[in-house]
Amino acid sequence: MSSAYANLTRTFTRLSRFGHLSAIAGWDMMTMMPPGGSSARGAALAELSVLRHEILTDKAVAQWLDQAANETLNDVERANLREMRRAYDQAALLPAALVEEKSLVGARCEHAWRQQRPANDWQGFAANLKEVVKLSRAEAELRAQANGCSRYDALLDLYEPGMTAAKLDSTFGELKQWLPSLLARIVEKQSRQPVAVPVGPFAVESQQLLGNALMKLLNFDFNAGRLDVSAHPFCGGVPEDVRITTRYNANEFISAMMGVIHETGHACYEQNLPKQWAGQPVALARSTAIHESQSLFFEKQLGRSTEFLSLLLPQVKTLMGDRPELEEANFIALNQRVKPGLIRVDADEVSYPAHIILRYEIERALIESEIEVDDIPTLWQEKMQALLGLDTTGNYRDGCMQDIHWTDGSFGYFPTYTLGAMYAAQLFNSVKKALPQVHSDIREGNLQPIFDWLQQNIWQHGSRFTTRQLIENATGEDLNPRFFRQHLENRYL
Amino acid sequence: MSSAYANLTRTFTRLSRFGHLSAIAGWDMMTMMPPGGSSARGAALAELSVLRHEILTDKAVAQWLDQAANETLNDVERANLREMRRAYDQAALLPAALVEEKSLVGARCEHAWRQQRPANDWQGFAANLKEVVKLSRAEAELRAQANGCSRYDALLDLYEPGMTAAKLDSTFGELKQWLPSLLARIVEKQSRQPVAVPVGPFAVESQQLLGNALMKLLNFDFNAGRLDVSAHPFCGGVPEDVRITTRYNANEFISAMMGVIHETGHACYEQNLPKQWAGQPVALARSTAIHESQSLFFEKQLGRSTEFLSLLLPQVKTLMGDRPELEEANFIALNQRVKPGLIRVDADEVSYPAHIILRYEIERALIESEIEVDDIPTLWQEKMQALLGLDTTGNYRDGCMQDIHWTDGSFGYFPTYTLGAMYAAQLFNSVKKALPQVHSDIREGNLQPIFDWLQQNIWQHGSRFTTRQLIENATGEDLNPRFFRQHLENRYL
Ligand SMILES: [Zn+2]
Ligand SMILES: [Zn+2]
Numbered sequence: 001m002s003s004a005y006a007n008l009t010r011t012f013t014r015l016s017r018f019g020h021l022s023a024i025a026g027w028d029m030m031t032m033m034p035p036g037g038s039s040a041r042g043a044a045l046a047e048l049s050v051l052r053h054e055i056l057t058d059k060a061v062a063q064w065l066d067q068a069a070n071e072t073l074n075d076v077e078r079a080n081l082r083e084m085r086r087a088y089d090q091a092a093l094l095p096a097a098l099v100e101e102k103s104l105v106g107a108r109c110e111h112a113w114r115q116q117r118p119a120n121d122w123q124g125f126a127a128n129l130k131e132v133v134k135l136s137r138a139e140a141e142l143r144a145q146a147n148g149c150s151r152y153d154a155l156l157d158l159y160e161p162g163m164t165a166a167k168l169d170s171t172f173g174e175l176k177q178w179l180p181s182l183l184a185r186i187v188e189k190q191s192r193q194p195v196a197v198p199v200g201p202f203a204v205e206s207q208q209l210l211g212n213a214l215m216k217l218l219n220f221d222f223n224a225g226r227l228d229v230s231a232h233p234f235c236g237g238v239p240e241d242v243r244i245t246t247r248y249n250a251n252e253f254i255s256a257m258m259g260v261i262h263e264t265g266h267a268c269y270e271q272n273l274p275k276q277w278a279g280q281p282v283a284l285a286r287s288t289a290i291h292e293s294q295s296l297f298f299e300k301q302l303g304r305s306t307e308f309l310s311l312l313l314p315q316v317k318t319l320m321g322d323r324p325e326l327e328e329a330n331f332i333a334l335n336q337r338v339k340p341g342l343i344r345v346d347a348d349e350v351s352y353p354a355h356i357i358l359r360y361e362i363e364r365a366l367i368e369s370e371i372e373v374d375d376i377p378t379l380w381q382e383k384m385q386a387l388l389g390l391d392t393t394g395n396y397r398d399g400c401m402q403d404i405h406w407t408d409g410s411f412g413y414f415p416t417y418t419l420g421a422m423y424a425a426q427l428f429n430s431v432k433k434a435l436p437q438v439h440s441d442i443r444e445g446n447l448q449p450i451f452d453w454l455q456q457n458i459w460q461h462g463s464r465f466t467t468r469q470l471i472e473n474a475t476g477e478d479l480n481p482r483f484f485r486q487h488l489e490n491r492y493l
Numbered sequence: 494m495s496s497a498y499a500n501l502t503r504t505f506t507r508l509s510r511f512g513h514l515s516a517i518a519g520w521d522m523m524t525m526m527p528p529g530g531s532s533a534r535g536a537a538l539a540e541l542s543v544l545r546h547e548i549l550t551d552k553a554v555a556q557w558l559d560q561a562a563n564e565t566l567n568d569v570e571r572a573n574l575r576e577m578r579r580a581y582d583q584a585a586l587l588p589a590a591l592v593e594e595k596s597l598v599g600a601r602c603e604h605a606w607r608q609q610r611p612a613n614d615w616q617g618f619a620a621n622l623k624e625v626v627k628l629s630r631a632e633a634e635l636r637a638q639a640n641g642c643s644r645y646d647a648l649l650d651l652y653e654p655g656m657t658a659a660k661l662d663s664t665f666g667e668l669k670q671w672l673p674s675l676l677a678r679i680v681e682k683q684s685r686q687p688v689a690v691p692v693g694p695f696a697v698e699s700q701q702l703l704g705n706a707l708m709k710l711l712n713f714d715f716n717a718g719r720l721d722v723s724a725h726p727f728c729g730g731v732p733e734d735v736r737i738t739t740r741y742n743a744n745e746f747i748s749a750m751m752g753v754i755h756e757t758g759h760a761c762y763e764q765n766l767p768k769q770w771a772g773q774p775v776a777l778a779r780s781t782a783i784h785e786s787q788s789l790f791f792e793k794q795l796g797r798s799t800e801f802l803s804l805l806l807p808q809v810k811t812l813m814g815d816r817p818e819l820e821e822a823n824f825i826a827l828n829q830r831v832k833p834g835l836i837r838v839d840a841d842e843v844s845y846p847a848h849i850i851l852r853y854e855i856e857r858a859l860i861e862s863e864i865e866v867d868d869i870p871t872l873w874q875e876k877m878q879a880l881l882g883l884d885t886t887g888n889y890r891d892g893c894m895q896d897i898h899w900t901d902g903s904f905g906y907f908p909t910y911t912l913g914a915m916y917a918a919q920l921f922n923s924v925k926k927a928l929p930q931v932h933s934d935i936r937e938g939n940l941q942p943i944f945d946w947l948q949q950n951i952w953q954h955g956s957r958f959t960t961r962q963l964i965e966n967a968t969g970e971d972l973n974p975r976f977f978r979q980h981l982e983n984r985y986l
Contacts (some may be wrong), residue, residue, distance in 0.1 A: 037717065040513060
């Protein structure tokens with residue numbers, strides 16, 4: 001008779017294979033599928049999703065989980081069992097009816113939002129969002145009861161296991177102390193250094209060549225992945241075949257270039273997850289926040305550094321055509337420009353946390369029933385004014401209606417962007433200590449020591465450790481926003 | 494309580510959704526996937542294939558099939574039930590161990606063949622092929638016992654339900670009477686009309702534009718499908734999202750052009766299958782032979798006709814550059830050139846049936862244990878000499894090792910190519926009767942009446958009728974090779 005643990009690994013291998021098909025069909029939907037395929041694809045993916053839920057929440061799985069806890073397991077197996085338990089609990093906890101209703105209501109809200117946002121129709125959107133919030137609160141309540149925590153903590157835990165609102169309040173609270181004044185000082189400083197913007201058109205073919213060259217430089221394994229185009233850039237596929245995307249704008253090439261660096265960070269994490277445990281939960285990426293720390297390590301710590309931009313410049317000039325705006329100092333200034341604006345996805349790394357803190361405070365209060373949907377616009381205006389000094393009165397489109405995340409009830413996701421940025425800064429600080437030559441290495445294109453360090457400290461571990469253990473092992477301490485502050489001050493002051 | 498028939502439709506809808514994911518992941522594997530993704534993809538697809546087999550051969554399905562036979566059903570439902578029964582019987586009949594062994598042995602033989610063919614290594618290939626034949630005979634024996642027919646008939650039935658070796662012997666026997674002499678006459682005639690071959694390079698971008706223009710002309714619905722590149726052209730995907738492929742050769746554009754027309758014929762059949770029964774077996778294409786009749790209708794009856802080639806020529810000149818070889822008479826002669834050769838896939842429509850008859854006679858005798866694998870080379874040489882006057886002694890690579898079909902045991906498939914060609918000629922004959930203006934219509938690009946006729950007579954029926962009923966309804970009689978002969982004589986003499 002095989003052990004309960006062996007039965008579990010077989011079940012999770014099977015789930016992983018079905019997850020593979022779901023990931024590839026999902027990637028295809030975003031990159032290749034003609035519009036007419038949409039409804040059949042939706043039905044096929046939903047059918048597979050129901051099946052995966054059934055397999056995962058089967059009674060036998062619950063029994064095996066209990067039995068396996070008493071079996072002799074090594075460290076990795078025990079970590080795998082912990083992640084299996086987590087996956088089972090998360091899935092088994094919600095009644096099927098709630099899952100289905102949330103999925104329907106979320107899809108309806110998102111679909112309508114695609115029209116309502118350009119129409120600035122807050123009233124129409126609010127009506128749908130109230131339904132989403134109602135169901136998300138119900139979900140959070142069930143999860144909170146099971147976990148013995150607050151509602152919002154229960155949702156946070158889906159994206160960053162172990163993270164709590166208390167810890168966020170303290171971390172983000174510290175950021176709020178120094179971020180607005182730091183931002184003001186940087187903006188003031190940069191106002192004395194005007195930047196010239198290169199004028200297009202920039203051929204899409206050249207931008208593609210630049211993207212591919214960057215991916216190669218960043219050690220992306222083209223034998224196990226590819227780059228395509230989609231409306232919203234993402235990193236998908238499976239560790240054996242990672243699919244990243246970007247979008248091209250003929251008038252401006254820097255967004256696509258930085259987008260490719262960002263997604264390549266996600267991709268290299270996926271491509272270097274532990275192959276010896278492939279198919280098991282312990283082989284998966286640690287969390288949404290750690291995933292984002294890798295993309296932001298690549299994009300912000302590495303990609304926007306003076307040394308990396310200098311390294312890149314000759315290739316940029318060759319592909320985009322030499323011109324005065326690509327003179328080195330100007331090219332670096334272009335990529336390090338700080339300019340508070342209304343839109344999160346366009347934000348520089350200094351003002352980005354303000355966008356996140358604002359959303360975190362609103363969504364936490366919303367889930368905890370401290371505020372209602374109707375309170376959002378006023379809160380948004382107040383917080384934008386306080387954090388970034390911008391007026392958004394009446395501009396819902398570029399205000400509280402700008403993001404897709406709330407439309408399908410992904411509450412708890414936003415904080416991972418800034419957690420990722422802080423982890424990235426903390427990790428790069430440790431890289432600098434481990435590799436004293438790192439700045440000249442980057443300038444010379446010798447990036448392998450950095451990849452080796454990430455492989456050693458992050459990638460190879462998958463989900464073996466908790467985030468806190470992983471970060472402590474890698475950097476000697478738990479999350480500490482000091483490194484992020486130092487990074488911003490060093491780069492921008 | 495829902496009826497047994499309703500339970501069956503739900504089960505087959507579910508199977509169809511999983512089939513959708515399998516089709517898209519399979520297409521991706523051939524067109525997009527980097528090599529490193531291969532083994533994970535193989536495992537994922539195999540897992541889904543096991544699941545589909547389990548769902549289809551569940552005991553409940555057998556019970557519902559029996560019960561539904563006594564329920565009140567309309568004509569379409571009864572046809573659907575017939576196709577469900579067929580799918581169930583085909584799947585349930587084979588022991589899982591045989592299916593698995595055949596799949597393993599076939600994969601091994603095919604894999605080795607990719608090296609053995611270029612090395613002309615008949616001995617190495619024969620050793621593997623013997624294993625494949627052994628298992629195919631075992632499969633055929635089980636199917637024959639269940640169907641009460643001969644072994645080879647049981648395999649034929651997988652690709653063209655209702656077709657028998659007796660009927661093939663009679664039909665192909667008739668072809669053998671007149672084909673060699675007709676071929677000789679045509680070759681002799683064409684030897685007096687030398688053809689000038691256009692010299693490349695032809696930009697792949699121009700060939701792509703030509704392919705897309707052709708697909709548009711042929712009513713391919715780009716809202717429900719796309720054209721990509723693969724090593725071996727195919728038509729895949731699902732009726733809601735049909736994926737066709739081609740391959741480009743910079744030195745020669747006619748193969749890709751005709752390949753696109755061929756696959757578009759397959760695609761238009763798929764895109765126009767009955768949507769009101771989508772997800773049910775009755776909504777699927779009738780058979781492999783009928784599918785090929787649609788691609789050959791497009792490629793041979795329509796695409797290589799003088800009228801269609803004239804219609805096409807201005808666009809070809811624009812995209813490929815005007816040159817003497819694209820003078821109208823030469824362009825038509827190029828596309829209607831008849832030249833017996835060793836390779837089936839390169840064969841013109843006059844010598845193609847010889848390649849098929851040869852393979853049919855050998856594979857039938859092989860499955861019926863009248864010959865053994867070691868007898869194949871000699872038989873191949875004799876039949877190539879008799880049918881096409883070509884010597885293949887010692888040339889296994891371009892002889893009996895040229896096709897992939899036998900490597901994984903797809904015995905019974907080859908005849909559908911020539912059945913398809915004959916059905917296509919018979920259908921076009923009926924089109925000419927129904928649309929007396931059809932030749933001038935084609936020359937003027939007015940193809941809609943032809944598509945309407947195919948829609949009315951073939952596409953909309955899916956698998957509602959048997960092949961024989963379908964062809965009799967469309968043309969007034971069962972398969973009759975006379976129309977194929979008339980077509981060849983009209984075009985080439
Ligand atoms: Zn990211
Ligand atoms: Zn075909």
